[in-house]
Amino acid sequence: MALNTSLVQLNTFSKSLSAKLKKIGLFSVQNLLFYLPFRYEDYSKVLTIANLTPGEQVTIKAQISAIAVKRGWKYSKMFTEAIAEDETGKIKLMWFGQPFIAKVLKMGDVAYFSGIVKDGKLGLNMVNPVYEKDTPPSPPLLRGGKQNDTLVKVGNRIHTARIVPIYHTTEKLTQKQLRYLISQVIGLATEIKEWLPEEFLESADLVPLSEAIRGIHFPEDETDLVQAQKRLKFGEIFILQLRAEMIRQSLKRANAPIISFQEKAVKEFVAKLPFELTAPQKVASWEILKDLNKNEPMNRLLEGDVGSGKTVVAGLALYNTVLNGYQGVIMAPTEILARQHFESLKQILGDNVSLALLTRSQFTVYNLQFTKNFQFSNDKLSKQKIVELIKNGEIDVVVGTHSLLSDDVQFKHLGLAVVDEQHRFGVEQRKILREKAGGGRLNPHFLSMTATPIPRSFALLLYGDLDLSIINQLPVGRKPIKTRVVEPYNRQKAYEFIKEQVKLGRQVFVICPLIESSVIPTESRDEWSLPAGEAGDPSTSLRYARDDKSDEKKTVMSEYKKLSEEIFPDLKVAYLHGKLPARGGSALGGKPSKESVMEAFRNGETNILVSTSVIEVGVNIPNASVMMIEGAERFGLAQLHQFRGRVGRAEHQSYCLLFSNTENEKALARLEFFQNNIDGFKVAEYDLETRGPGEVYGTAQSGLGNFKLATLKDIKLIKLARDLVRDIDFNQYPIFKEKVKEWEKGVHLE
Numbered sequence: 001m002a003l004n005t006s007l008v009q010l011n012t013f014s015k016s017l018s019a020k021l022k023k024i025g026l027f028s029v030q031n032l033l034f035y036l037p038f039r040y041e042d043y044s045k046v047l048t049i050a051n052l053t054p055g056e057q058v059t060i061k062a063q064i065s066a067i068a069v070k071r072g073w074k075y076s077k078m079f080t081e082a083i084a085e086d087e088t089g090k091i092k093l094m095w096f097g098q099p100f101i102a103k104v105l106k107m108g109d110v111a112y113f114s115g116i117v118k119d120g121k122l123g124l125n126m127v128n129p130v131y132e133k134d135t136p137p138s139p140p141l142l143r144g145g146k147q148n149d150t151l152v153k154v155g156n157r158i159h160t161a162r163i164v165p166i167y168h169t170t171e172k173l174t175q176k177q178l179r180y181l182i183s184q185v186i187g188l189a190t191e192i193k194e195w196l197p198e199e200f201l202e203s204a205d206l207v208p209l210s211e212a213i214r215g216i217h218f219p220e221d222e223t224d225l226v227q228a229q230k231r232l233k234f235g236e237i238f239i240l241q242l243r244a245e246m247i248r249q250s251l252k253r254a255n256a257p258i259i260s261f262q263e264k265a266v267k268e269f270v271a272k273l274p275f276e277l278t279a280p281q282k283v284a285s286w287e288i289l290k291d292l293n294k295n296e297p298m299n300r301l302l303e304g305d306v307g308s309g310k311t312v313v314a315g316l317a318l319y320n321t322v323l324n325g326y327q328g329v330i331m332a333p334t335e336i337l338a339r340q341h342f343e344s345l346k347q348i349l350g351d352n353v354s355l356a357l358l359t360r361s362q363f364t365v366y367n368l369q370f371t372k373n374f375q376f377s378n379d380k381l382s383k384q385k386i387v388e389l390i391k392n393g394e395i396d397v398v399v400g401t402h403s404l405l406s407d408d409v410q411f412k413h414l415g416l417a418v419v420d421e422q423h424r425f426g427v428e429q430r431k432i433l434r435e436k437a438g439g440g441r442l443n444p445h446f447l448s449m450t451a452t453p454i455p456r457s458f459a460l461l462l463y464g465d466l467d468l469s470i471i472n473q474l475p476v477g478r479k480p481i482k483t484r485v486v487e488p489y490n491r492q493k494a495y496e497f498i499k500e501q502v503k504l505g506r507q508v509f510v511i512c513p514l515i516e517s518s519v520i521p522t523e524s525r526d527e528w529s530l531p532a533g534e535a536g537d538p539s540t541s542l543r544y545a546r547d548d549k550s551d552e553k554k555t556v557m558s559e560y561k562k563l564s565e566e567i568f569p570d571l572k573v574a575y576l577h578g579k580l581p582a583r584g585g586s587a588l589g590g591k592p593s594k595e596s597v598m599e600a601f602r603n604g605e606t607n608i609l610v611s612t613s614v615i616e617v618g619v620n621i622p623n624a625s626v627m628m629i630e631g632a633e634r635f636g637l638a639q640l641h642q643f644r645g646r647v648g649r650a651e652h653q654s655y656c657l658l659f660s661n662t663e664n665e666k667a668l669a670r671l672e673f674f675q676n677n678i679d680g681f682k683v684a685e686y687d688l689e690t691r692g693p694g695e696v697y698g699t700a701q702s703g704l705g706n707f708k709l710a711t712l713k714d715i716k717l718i719k720l721a722r723d724l725v726r727d728i729d730f731n732q733y734p735i736f737k738e739k740v741k742e743w744e745k746g747v748h749l750e
């Protein structure tokens with residue numbers, strides 16, 4: 001038997017068992033060893049019967065003196081009752097729903113029983129205790145295999161009288177079966193190779209991997225378990241840190257243009273702004289300007305809650321870049337946002353900076369007349385011509401979507417690249433931009449901006465290579481947005497409220513989870529429905545189906561129809577979703593496009609905009625004061641926070657109204673937390689705790705999909721790992737490069 005021995009080769013394997021194991025991804029001995037418990041029961045306290053106290057979780061060793069199957073008087077269900085004795089006393093044992101027990105445990109059998117002691121009418125008892133007969137270890141599993149001495153080391157008992165591992169399992173594969181199998185191969189843990197060099201084990205005070213694997217399954221005691229967990233968590237964290245360090249070092253080696261601080265002009269720029277920069281905006285700007293002034297590429301993440309004013313900070317950096325004779329680019333995730341950045345940069349960059357907007361379907365330039373070789377009128381430029389102007393260096397700042405990366409755009413000398421509403425520049429994006437940058441072998445400086453507040457521990461873990469600037473304060477004069485979960489019977493009141501707001505001149509967003517009528521077929525709706533208040537977290541589509549039945553469909557098209565025809569016939573209502581064409585048409589006159597709808601809303605020509613989540617990130621409509629969200633439980637809190645951030649962007653008191661028909665308690669608790677917390681960082685932390693990083697940031701994005709044990713709470717280990725990888729010489733440790741590659745492929749087998 002070896003690590004790569006296939007499980008079907010083991011003696012006791014029936015076909016059906018190996019099919020079940022396959023279901024949970026277990027094919028080989030190695031798979032079994034790395035199939036980690038997700039929790040433990042502590043049955044390590046072994047007591048005699050006379051010493052038991054009610055409420056305690058314990059193990060007893062006792063002999064069965066009577067056992068019988070009985071019929072309960074209440075539900076006439078069968079149960080097994082037994083009396084067990086040791087030299088100090090007797091105890092009653094009962095099992096429900098396990099009719100086979102009387103066949104396994106016979107009178108006279110000596111066994112261990114683990115569970116919680118209860119105080120019954122007729123003395124102490126235990127309900128559904130885990131039992132394990134006192135027999136010698138079973139013979140080896142594999143044909144011709146040798147006796148497994150680790151089992152002896154773990155004290156023979158695997159289900160009782162110890163800290164017992166609990167695994168995720170699948171239908172008809174019991175904890176005991178799985179635990180038994182793992183106990184049969186655990187001796188092979190000694191063959192697992194350690195990949196962490198000795199000196200790292202030492203400085204982080206870690207046990208070797210093989211020890212950790214043994215200890216994570218069958219710990220001798222609490223300390224042993226903690227040691228095992230520490231080693232395994234560290235391994236996971238360390239690989240992420242190595243990866244970040246590799247990126248950091250390769251960037252450090254690269255050269256970037258030195259973009260010096262044009263103090264006088266930048267000060268004038270700031271003075272001309274219609275507002276005073278907040279203190280954290282000033283600090284962030286200063287940090288960025290300092291980075292630009294170095295000959296290694298900046299690699300910075302600018303984090304700031306929605307509405308905290310990141311755009312102007314980016315604008316300032318771009319301006320300083322242009323003053324140095326370099327080009328800048330800013331990329332947004334959607335066309336709507338690219339357009340918006342274009343419009344605001346037009347305002348803040350002033351008359352001396354030429355700008356181009358270039359997305360798949362939109363292209364235009366601004367201020368071109370101030371460039372040297374102006375010979376065409378702005379609005380007659382073809383896309384191709386704009387691309388040419390960029391290549392010749394006649395456009396100072398290019399605004400676009402990520403499609404800029406795939407288009408044949410080429411810069412003359414790109415100095416600064418900004419990406420908005422993304423957690424970071426990916427390795428791949430950086431490579432592409434470097435190739436497009438022009439200017440010889442110089443790398444551009446990189447600035448990522450995000451409004452998804454990432455807790456520091458998380459940023460440290462994943463973005464150890466990034467420098468972080470945080471804007472943690474909103475501009476003065478903003479009134480906190482009033483958030484309310486509205487009871488269904490108050491819907492009418494909410495509509496009245498919206499009417500009042502519109503009368504005051506304000507505008508309103510209505511967000512719906514879907515575009516058109518539900519994807520769930522009507523005829524099978526009952527099958528999809530779930531009982532109210534069901535525990536667990538049913539998938540959102542299931543949840544929606546149930547709501548769907550009890551209320552009208554919340555889709556953009558149905559809500560648009562209802563609001564424009566029945567509720568607000570006197571107001572101007574428009575709709576927006578991702579499937580609309582990018583441009584052309586008009587918001588109210590049929591065939592609307594994303595551009596025409598946003599334009600009309602921005603100009604105040606429409607009062608109410610019914611939209612899907614396309615409106616989610618970044619959209620800036622200072623006059624909007626109400627954000628109404630239908631089917632609110634269908635969105636993650638981070639996303640709801642983004643929606644909420646679409647209002648309250650000016651001096652008007654703003655409101656976020658959440659509608660939901662869910663009775664799911666978890667979902668309601670989430671919404672209530674959201675209602676009571678306006679701080680984006682708090683919301684993000686809560687979201688991370690309740691849903692996990694994979695859900696919040698996307699599994700791939702978060703990189704935590706590969707984590708089995710480590711969590712964001714392991715901040716000490718995260719810091720330790722980061723300190724240990726700093727300035728490491730990768731040539732000295734080829735294994736580290738391999739590990740990172742493996743991780744990137746998502747293999748991660750340790």
Ligand code: ADP
Binds near residue numbers: 305308310
């Ligand atoms: P976000 O950080 O969410 O991208 P924006 O950059 O879109 O936020 O800014 C939101 C709004 O706040 C814009 O209308 C912007 O002009 C305004 N703003 C930015 N900084 C300030 C400030 N210091 N004082 C007042 N308003 C500001």
Ligand code: MG
Binds near residue numbers: 310311420618
């Ligand atoms: Mg923004």
